[in-house]
Amino acid sequence: MDDHHLGQIEQIMKALYKSWSSDSSSKWSQDNPAKGQCGVTALIVNDLLGGEIRKTKLLEGWHFYNVINGKRYDLTISQFKEDILYMDVPSNRNEAFSDTNEKQYNYLKQSVINQLSFSKERGTLNI
Template sequence: MNLYSTDEIIDALYKAWSSQSSSKWSKDNPANGQCGVTSLVVHDLLGGKINKTSLPSGWHFYNVVNGTRIDFTSSQFSEEIFYMDVPSNREEAFQDTNKDQYRYLKERVLNYLNV
């Protein structure tokens, strides 16, 4: 059983996302560029798997928890995503971010979740 609901996590992510968690972040599109780092933090919180799908801009990472696809960063795209559900892992998702961005986002999310 997970300690946090997806609503609690998405709320914490929206508060935590910033230019310190992705250089592509903007006030108008806070989820932009956050997929790799977000999939890692969500994996820490909820477990499950990290999957990816190919988009024109490159690989897009998201989570699968208890058999359910959860894409916390889909709001960055204006078009509908065709999910290929290609199995991925933490190492691949980490190639989309760096240690500082990951550490920052994880600390901020945990703070907003009152951990």
């Protein structure tokens, strides 16, 4: 992935951090904002950058993340204290959506787009 895509991921990550809340996951907390956000976040990243959605089985259940141009991007890894042994099981939008709901998805997508639009107006984003 080139520098352009890395810059996009960084901008999306910043937008996600500002957007994650109890409106995007019932498991959210100030101490652990990424908790419960994996499915909805994987969907938003997939909306914005394409690629594939993959999953790995953890004690709490399936954990979703993205693979773009062959590179893994787990934007919710900060919710875990332990390292993850990634299985990279192919997944899809329907499976990731089973980890969220329409209200949470719509909220997070709109919030991230608003954050990115604000960045774009300032000339720091090129999606």
